[in-house]
Amino acid sequence: MTSTPSSRDTVLASVRRALGVTSREAPRRQEVEARLASHPAGVIPARAQLPPAERLELFKAMALGAASSLDHLASAAEVPGAIAAYLSTRDLPLKLLRGADPRLAALPWSSAPQIDVWIGPSDGRQPVGLSHAFAGIAESGTLVLFSGADNPTTLNFLPDHHLVVLEAKDVVADYETAWARVRAQFPDGQLPRAINMITGPSRSADIEQTLLLGAHGPRSLHVLLVGAPS
Amino acid sequence: MSVAITSPEFKQNATEALADPQLQAALAKAGPGFVGKRRDAIAKLPEFDALRDSVRDIKNHTLAHLDLYLERFEEKVREAGGQVHFAVDAAEAREIITGICQRLDARTVTKSKSMVSEEIGINDHLAAAGITPVETDLGEYIIQIRGESPSHIIAPAIHLNKDQVEADFRRVHTDLPADRDLVEPTALLAEARGELRQRFLAADVGLTGANVLVAETGAAVIVTNEGNADLTQTLPKAHIVLASIEKLVPTLEDAHQLLRVLARSASGQDMSVYTTFACGPRRALDPDGPGEFHVVLLDNGRSAMLGGTLKEMLRCIRCGACMNHCPVYQSVGGHAYGWVYPGPMGSVLTPAMIGIDKGANLPNASTFCGRCEEVCPVRIPLPKLLRHWRQQEFERHLTPAPQRYGLKLWAFLARNGWLYRPATRLAMRALSLFGRDKGRFASMPLAGGWTATRDFPAPEGDTFQAQWRARKAAGTTSRSPAP
Ligand code: SF4
Numbered sequence: 001m002t003s004t005p006s007s008r009d010t011v012l013a014s015v016r017r018a019l020g021v022t023s024r025e026a027p028r029r030q031e032v033e034a035r036l037a038s039h040p041a042g043v044i045p046a047r048a049q050l051p052p053a054e055r056l057e058l059f060k061a062m063a064l065g066a067a068s069s070l071d072h073l074a075s076a077a078e079v080p081g082a083i084a085a086y087l088s089t090r091d092l093p094l095k096l097l098r099g100a101d102p103r104l105a106a107l108p109w110s111s112a113p114q115i116d117v118w119i120g121p122s123d124g125r126q127p128v129g130l131s132h133a134f135a136g137i138a139e140s141g142t143l144v145l146f147s148g149a150d151n152p153t154t155l156n157f158l159p160d161h162h163l164v165v166l167e168a169k170d171v172v173a174d175y176e177t178a179w180a181r182v183r184a185q186f187p188d189g190q191l192p193r194a195i196n197m198i199t200g201p202s203r204s205a206d207i208e209q210t211l212l213l214g215a216h217g218p219r220s221l222h223v224l225l226v227g228a229p230s
Numbered sequence: 231m232s233v234a235i236t237s238p239e240f241k242q243n244a245t246e247a248l249a250d251p252q253l254q255a256a257l258a259k260a261g262p263g264f265v266g267k268r269r270d271a272i273a274k275l276p277e278f279d280a281l282r283d284s285v286r287d288i289k290n291h292t293l294a295h296l297d298l299y300l301e302r303f304e305e306k307v308r309e310a311g312g313q314v315h316f317a318v319d320a321a322e323a324r325e326i327i328t329g330i331c332q333r334l335d336a337r338t339v340t341k342s343k344s345m346v347s348e349e350i351g352i353n354d355h356l357a358a359a360g361i362t363p364v365e366t367d368l369g370e371y372i373i374q375i376r377g378e379s380p381s382h383i384i385a386p387a388i389h390l391n392k393d394q395v396e397a398d399f400r401r402v403h404t405d406l407p408a409d410r411d412l413v414e415p416t417a418l419l420a421e422a423r424g425e426l427r428q429r430f431l432a433a434d435v436g437l438t439g440a441n442v443l444v445a446e447t448g449a450a451v452i453v454t455n456e457g458n459a460d461l462t463q464t465l466p467k468a469h470i471v472l473a474s475i476e477k478l479v480p481t482l483e484d485a486h487q488l489l490r491v492l493a494r495s496a497s498g499q500d501m502s503v504y505t506t507f508a509c510g511p512r513r514a515l516d517p518d519g520p521g522e523f524h525v526v527l528l529d530n531g532r533s534a535m536l537g538g539t540l541k542e543m544l545r546c547i548r549c550g551a552c553m554n555h556c557p558v559y560q561s562v563g564g565h566a567y568g569w570v571y572p573g574p575m576g577s578v579l580t581p582a583m584i585g586i587d588k589g590a591n592l593p594n595a596s597t598f599c600g601r602c603e604e605v606c607p608v609r610i611p612l613p614k615l616l617r618h619w620r621q622q623e624f625e626r627h628l629t630p631a632p633q634r635y636g637l638k639l640w641a642f643l644a645r646n647g648w649l650y651r652p653a654t655r656l657a658m659r660a661l662s663l664f665g666r667d668k669g670r671f672a673s674m675p676l677a678g679g680w681t682a683t684r685d686f687p688a689p690e691g692d693t694f695q696a697q698w699r700a701r702k703a704a705g706t707t708s709r710s711p712a713p
Contacts, residue, residue: 008304008316011529015297023297024479026673032298032480039481042288043280059563062500072595081708099517106551122517124431138528140501141255147376154518157460160360177488182482190310191447193512193519196463205497206369207415208392209260215368215455216423216430216503 041176042075048139049174052229056136059171063139063223064160067213070223072168076103080112086222087115087128092161097122098130101150104165118138122159123153129155129218130163134185134223135178136171140199143223144178147194156196162218166196169230237568240591247562253373253389257563260388267498268605281491285393286609288484289476289545292445293536299445299478300527306448310510312523319471320350321457323528327352327437327470328359328668331525334467336361338435342452342459343367344439345383345548346472346528348570349583352437363437364429366458368422375402381564383571384496389563392418426458436462436506436520441547442488443525445480449507450525453492457504468522469508475527476544490546491607495549499687531583539618543578552602553610558595568640574602574612580621585624626705638675 016022048058063070069182071082095116098104110116122129131151135144147153152159158164172178175197182191202217213219235241247253272278282292292299303354312438317323331339339348339356341363349691353363353374365374369387380386396412399421411420438459442451450471452459463469493499512519516706533691553559553573566573569589571579576597581589593616602612 007322010318010525011316011533012297012300014529015300015475015536016474018535019294019297019535020537021297028295032295032302034466035480035673036302039446039483040553041483042284042487043277045275045277047275066503094300097620107419124427142501142505147516148513149515152517153460153464157464166698174485175473175489179510189447189544191449191507191509192308193508193510195449195507197459197501197507198503199501199505200503202455204368204419204456206367206385206387207255207371207395207418209388210415212416212664213425214417214459215456215458216366216426217420 027131033065040180044162044174044176045139048137050138055173056225056229059138059141060225062138063136063200066141068141068200068221068223070225072225074227076106076165076167076226077108077111079107080109081227082224083163084112085128086161086163090161092127095126096130096163096219097126097155097159098108099132099149099151101132101156103132104130105155106189109228122154122157124158126153126159128161128163129159130165131155133166133170134166135181136223137173137175137178138171138195139174142175142197142199143221144182145196145198146192147196148192151223153194153196154197157217159224160214160218161220162198162201163222163224165224165226168225168227171225171229235588237580237584237592237634240566240568240595240655241567243568244562244595247566249502252391252394253563256366256389256391257560258364261387261554261560262387264498265530266594268340268495268551268554269498270496271500271529272476272681274489275494278491278494281487282389282609283606284487284609285491286545286559287609288479288487291480291482292480293541293544294478295382296475296478296533296536299480302380302445302517303443303448303478303525303661305319306445306537307510307525307560308448309524310448310523311513312448312510312525315524315526317526317528317530319530320528323350323526323530324355325353325474326524326526327472328355328361328375330357330468330470330522331361332359333572334434334522335469338362338364339435339437340364340430340462340466341370341436342378342438342454342462343370344437344472346439346474347382347437349530350528351474352472364426364433366426366430366462367454368419368456368458369382369532370399371426375706379565379570381572382550382553383548383573383575389565400569412548422425424546430458430461430465433462433466435468435470436464436466437470437472438463440471440477440525441492442479442485443473444480444482444485444507447507447509449482449485449509451489452506452508453489453502453504455497455499455503456617460504460506463506466520468524469511469520471508471523471525471526473527475529476532476546483513492547493606495607496553497576540578540582540615542610543582543615545610546575547608548575551605551607555605557597557600557601562595567595575610577682578612578615578619581622586619590619590623593623597668605632622710 059193133143201221202215204215315326356363372387381389440450441453511523559573577592
């Protein structure tokens with residue numbers, strides 16, 4: 001069912017009546033078009049406007065402050081080993097689910113043959129999911145992930161443990177820089193179905209306003225930060 | 231459940247709330263936490279006030295061009311394969327949502343917290359159509375199993391304590407062992423997670439609100455800490471976003487100006503855990519995500535507000551800071567306000583939505599201390615808007631007669647200075663006789679409603695005017711009145 005055309009027209013007419021406008025004033029349209037085209041950044045906090053190495057340190061501090069855990073690895077070759085260590089220190093089954101992301105496929109999985117790696121979306125039965133982030137945001141220790149076959153959205157939310165590979169060169173200062181990269185990646189303006197910004201593991205404060213980790217999403221969010229900032 | 235309107239009984243509601251020791255304990259525990267967390271978060275962001283101005287300006291710009299941004303948003307959602315439905319009022323929004331659910335043969339609908347869904351009373355409507363709504367935000371889940379409504383716009387179960395939640399879980403989760411240990415709050419959280427996990431996976435439709443709608447991309451931005459809105463929108467066949475028309479901003483950058491003040495004002499976080507930009511249904515190659523994406527854009531009286539004094543209220547981003555800092559809300563809790571939106575923002579919105587005849591009491595539920603305006607991230611002049619309603623109420627003769635006559639008498643005296651001074655001096659003497667020894671009144675004729683729960687300060691000296699004259703004569707006023 002779609003709304004009758006008249007409801008749409010009724011609402012728009014009511015808005016225009018209240019504003020005292022018609023839909024035809026050229027200056028109004030131009031102002032809107034200009035704003036959409038220029039998408040001004042507004043106020044950007046100075047907090048994360050730092051040289052690359054310090055920016056990366058800020059990202060790490062903010063991510064830990066949001067209750068994420070983090071391994072900083074020298075290269076992608078170390079990722080399978082770090083995952084194996086994460087799983088075994090927590091007594092988790094040596095098994096994980098990931099998407100088709102070529103960067104994850106290219107990891108030297110043979111260096112950690114004990115890990116059983118499955119590919120696909122989650123149906124809620126897998127305790128560990130692995131994703132590759134598009135970017136990290138230093139200002140708040142936030143990860144940016146895209147939906148799609150490479151990194152299915154269900155992996156972000158259903159497993160108890162969400163492991164995320166993030167390349168240090170993809171850690172940017174602020175959301176605005178991340179969106180500039182998104183725009184460059186999708187020049188036709190057609191974004192992925194979902195863009196998830198994730199800042200720590202799931203939590204709730206709904207019982208007596210006491211913060212508890214592990215609500216409906218992952219109980220643990222582990223960042224595998226790879227390499228040095230470019 | 232949909233909220234029955236009890237706003238006309240505000241006084242009665244407030245009296246009961248003040249006499250409810252459990253509620254008073256819950257409010258005393260929660261209130262200071264919110265205030266402190268917000269203060270700490272803001273102290274770490276020197277740009278906070280500049281961001282407030284920025285968001286105010288973005289909202290004002292968007293509202294002034296709302297028709298055009300609505301058109302752009304609709305176009306972008308359509309391009310991404312979604313559908314936009316305009317709803318003039320609550321009834322139409324309910325019909326649209328129920329219609330989508332029925333077409334998909336939905337048996338259960340998971341929901342993430344949405345105040346607009348409370349505003350339209352969708353749960354009762356779905357249930358009447360044989361569709362089970364399942365609230366998935368922990369606080370909303372708790373109040374749903376209790377048959378209550380939210381008492382706070384971001385902390386819906388703020389009026390309850392842990393023991394009450396434990397008792398409800400034992401009452402409702404009868405499939406679990408009766409002797410299980412629920413002493414720790416983490417055990418309650420784990421139990422709710424387990425119960426709701428199956429509901430998420432089984433749901434046919436997911437219904438969320440939106441914190442922001444982005445015209446540029448047709449994205450619905452949904453923010454949670456629990457991750458429940460993401461499971462709600464990712465797993466079912468269809469995702470329905472129910473949002474009111476003033477949620478729009480032009481661009482992604484604008485959305486982040488708003489998000490930077492939202493979490494800090496609401497919970498003192500720099501950023502909520504999950505901020506999701508939902509941009510349509512599952513794409514051809516996607517292995518997960520909803521097959522259908524619908525956005526229901528609700529007006530319900532908002533477009534009419536655009537043209538008048540209440541326009542500024544449409545900037546509200548529903549952060550809850552005004553109620554967290556309101557002495558009235560902190561004393562009586564959210565249910566006393568008698569409808570969906572409590573606290574200062576609710577006292578402005580409710581009369582606009584349910585009518586001044588039913589909401590007339592709410593604008594009086596204010597001490598005009600001004601803290602709400604001080605903390606509002608979008609700088610809404612809430613006291614001014616409350617005064618606007620008081621004025622309306624007075625003009626419509628809805629004020630109780632004694633107050634109206636009292637005000638008329640005062641106005642007459644004030645206009646006639648030669649009468650005002652002796653009359654107030656007389657009243658002053660009478661008052662100080664009543665409260666002579668303690669400097670305050672524990673009871674006072676005709677003001678029992680005030681003195682039942684607090685003391686009325688007794689005037690200690692003469693009237694202000696008399697004191698002013700005396701000090702002026704003695705040369706002790708620090709400033710002289712304008713000539
Ligand atoms: S009126 Fe202001 S402080 Fe209150 S909820 Fe709205 S935005 Fe927040």
